[in-house]
Amino acid sequence: MASIAGKKSGLTWAVQISVAALVLLWLFPTVGLFVSSFRTADQISSSGWWAALFPAEQNEVYRASDPDDTRVADGDNFVVTGNIFEGDPREIRSWGVSSRDVSAYQPGETAEMKDGETLTLESDGNYVWRGDDKQLSGRGQRIFITATVPPDFTTGNYETILLSGSGQDNMAKAFFNTLTVTIPATIIPIVVAAFAAYALAWMEFPGRALLIAAVVGFLVVPLQLALIPLLRLHLEIGIGKGYLGVWLAHTAFGMPLAVYLLRNYMVGLPRDIIENAKVDGATDFQIFTKIILPLSFPALASFAIFQFLWTWNDLLVAKVFLIDSTGSTTVMTNQIVELLGTRGGNWEILATAAFVSIAVPLIVFFAMQRYLVRGLLAGSVK
Amino acid sequence: MLTENPAVLGLLTIVIGVGGCLGYFYFSNLILDKLIFPASGPKAGSNINRANMVRPWLFLFPAIFALTLYLAYPVFETLRLSLTDRDQGGAFVGLANYHQMMAEPKFWEAVQNNMLWLIIVPAASTAFGLLVAQLTDRIKWGNLAKSLIFMPMAISFVGASVIFKLIYDTRPADQNQIGVLNAVWLRFDGGIGSVLFLQVLPSLVLLAFAGIVAYVAWIFARGIVAKGEDKSVWLLPLRLFVAVAGLWLIWTSLSSLLGIWTTQLPYGEPQTWLTIPLWNSFLLMVVLIWIQTGFAMVILSAALRGIPEETVEAAIIDGANPFQVFFRIKVPQIMGTIVVVWTTITLTVLKVFDIVFAMTNGQWETQVLANYMYDKLFRANDWGVGSASAIIIMVLVTPILVWNVYNARKEMK
Structure with a gap:
């Protein structure tokens, strides 16, 4: 196959380039958010994030230090020396001493000003300002520079979002709330569904086919239908809005997919092993825990990833079953939506908050992609 | 404690x-x-x-x-x-809620938008997925490329909404644009490049789309009159529906073709993209397409690998070019999988709530059914109408539900 395709090298190049273009197009949005989360509010609002990746030319104004305090006698004249950058050096491309011509001089050149004083500026920001007693008095000389600013990134946004921020800007609580929702809501359905899947795959009883068909049907029932009746039910039986309600809801909403995936996998396990175990006197419970569960690990992992991503990323179920009017149990997705409403222009907060919530699923995704793909294939390709 | x-x-x-x-x-x-x-x-x-x-x-x-x-x-x-009224203590009111809902323009806006979503998102995601699956099949770094295009699957709809809001962001005309879309838009000045990218290219895309729709509609409509086709009764409504929907789509694309060449575009002015009706719906769809393409790609790529190599080799020996191999040999063999991918994405689209909720909340004519329902349930506190719209979503899902159950039962026999 490869040899046949390899003959058309022109086409292969076209394919390579189009794939590269598609990948870049698909990555571009996420990278934009990622880069923005490391920029300060000023940087974000003054230039597009793509500009942040390259050194930029920037015009800045500085002042030489106050001559009355810092001037040193040098013969008849006085000298003020120093560096215009205070611990934040950049490379000066050109400079000037008047706002009308901000790039009149190259670094190293000496500017002679109208009243006879001189100023020399090196490319690293060191300056020497000479003049007589009258000239070197009052305020420091203004220096206009055009500098190349290297790409500049900060982790300050993350500090705000995770540690120091107050109120809505702090996601730490929402992060733990999300975790609190997600972990039980991932583990419990697996246990329940695994037993059911085993019964549907390896036990004989009347109505089995009907049940499997029902599970397939439940796969597509929109959970929108469940919102009102279940919220009413939860309020009536006293669960109310809270973690217990959202765990139950996620468990049940994940159940059809869990049963379906696990049953399809378990049906494919070799019959001999199970029958031999039965002949040897193992009970169904033993067969399940000792043989089926360990063998089904790939399917369990697949579902676990699905359920984890789904519960972590969920907004609707949390809004309906969990978050009450006090908002103390808010999850990250909900907090981000609220930020979009109240802090719509503060991209440094928004981008960082969004990235904090995206980071965990992304790690899970890249670490366990194999199982995710396998689960997707088992779930839809039949 | x-x-x-x-x-x-x-x-x-x-x-x-x-x-x-x-x-x-x-x-x-x-x-x-x-x-x-x-x-x-x-x-x-x-x-x-x-x-x-x-x-x-x-x-x-x-x-x-x-x-x-x-x-x-x-x-x-x-x-x-959906048949009761909460304000009357849950009294039975018959179809009153449905009547009330049908009288609301916002509901019809939601239905209309949902139809657009239902056509465009599955079609675009499947097409992109198929394209990427086919292209990455033969190149060395194909798996890396797939993994990167698959990545948005892990990102929440809310996260994706933030990502794309940054892309669609607008600044006043005298400031640097920080949204990519506006930055690109301001590069167009009405010159030859603008004509090429904003008029010729979209026209070609529209024509190609209309062509494909016409082809599919014709395949379905042919069965009504032609001999030798399966004429079972339950296929007739489907054929008629596809034919009519096809005609409507062709009409829409041709009339927008006219629009492309007659509209004066406001060059040089930054646009607040999410407030321009119709365009904003498309921009919201882009978010979902971006997410779902990876899903389509993964499944279609597995299906492509499952195609027996003999069929492809035979076609190449017979002199088929790569395009013929793809459209005549490969696509027909994975048609079943394409249908599965299409229906799965359709289901996702019907339930899409987060994207609209986070980005526009249904303002500027972007409402969809799921968000309309949420609005009714939890903002207007109108459980009757909210339930009625949920039932509408359920009705839309039902054909897929029946089809899935039918297939599952067939398989088990």
Whole structure:
């Protein structure tokens, strides 16, 4: 196959380039958010994030230090020396001493000003300002520079979002709330569904086919239908809005997919092993825990990833079953939506908050992609 | 209080939940075998048989309980609620809620937008997915490329909304644009490049789209008149529907073709993209397409690998070019998978809520059914109309539900 395709090298190049273009197009949005989360509010609002990746030319104004305090006698004249950058050096491309011509001089050149004083500026920001007693008095000389600013990134946004921020800007609580929702809501359905899947795959009883068909049907029932009746039910039986309600809801909403995936996998396990175990006197419970569960690990992992991503990323179920009017149990997705409403222009907060919530699923995704793909294939390709 | 700490509470729930489940399964089996039907004594044989008849239901009980209470019961309860009025103490009001809903322009806006979503998102995601799957099949770094295009699957709809809001961001004309879309837009000045990219290219895309739609509609419509086709009764409505929908789509694309060449574009002015009706719906769809393409790609790529190599080799030996191999040999063989991908994405689209909720909240004519329903339920507190719109979503899903169950049953036989 490869040899046949390899003959058309022109086409292969076209394919390579189009794939590269598609990948870049698909990555571009996420990278934009990622880069923005490391920029300060000023940087974000003054230039597009793509500009942040390259050194930029920037015009800045500085002042030489106050001559009355810092001037040193040098013969008849006085000298003020120093560096215009205070611990934040950049490379000066050109400079000037008047706002009308901000790039009149190259670094190293000496500017002679109208009243006879001189100023020399090196490319690293060191300056020497000479003049007589009258000239070197009052305020420091203004220096206009055009500098190349290297790409500049900060982790300050993350500090705000995770540690120091107050109120809505702090996601730490929402992060733990999300975790609190997600972990039980991932583990419990697996246990329940695994037993059911085993019964549907390896036990004989009347109505089995009907049940499997029902599970397939439940796969597509929109959970929108469940919102009102279940919220009413939860309020009536006293669960109310809270973690217990959202765990139950996620468990049940994940159940059809869990049963379906696990049953399809378990049906494919070799019959001999199970029958031999039965002949040897193992009970169904033993067969399940000792043989089926360990063998089904790939399917369990697949579902676990699905359920984890789904519960972590969920907004609707949390809004309906969990978050009450006090908002103390808010999850990250909900907090981000609220930020979009109240802090719509503060991209440094928004981008960082969004990235904090995206980071965990992304790690899970890249670490366990194999199982995710396998689960997707088992779930839809039949 | 220690027990009020959510982390401790969560841990406790995991232990109680998982332990409870395992305990339930273990002890119910134990009780069944040792107490109710002991496998000893005079009736040992029949007891074992009886125990084995009961056991599947022990295993199934929690799952069935959850499914019934959380998925089956709500369907009927929602149906009942949609026929009652909350303000009248839950009195039965017949179809009044549906009438009220039908009289609202916002509802029809949602239906219309949902139809657009239903056509465009599955079509675009499947097409992109197929394209990427085919292209990455033969190149060395194909797996890396796939993994990167698949990545948005892990990103929440809310996260994706933030990502794309940054792309669509608008600044006043005298400032640097920080949204990519506006930055690109301001590069167009009405010159030859603008004509090429904003008029010629979209025209070609529209023409190609209309062509494909015409082809598909013709395949379906042909069966109404032509001989030798399957003329079963239940296919006729489907054929008619596809034909009519096809005609409508062709008409829409041709009329927008005219629009492309007659509209004066406001060059040089930054646009607030999410407030321009119709365009904003498309921009929201882009978010979902971006997410779903990876899903389509993964499944279609597996299907492409499953194609027997002999068929492709035979076609190449017979002189087929790569495009013919793809469209005539490969696509027909994975048609079943394409349908599955299409329907799965259709289901996702019907339930899409987060994207619209986070980005526009249905303003500027971007409403969709799921968000309309949320609006009615939790903002207007109108459970009747909210339930009615949920039932509409259920009705739209039902054909897929029936089709899936039908296929699943066929397979098991």
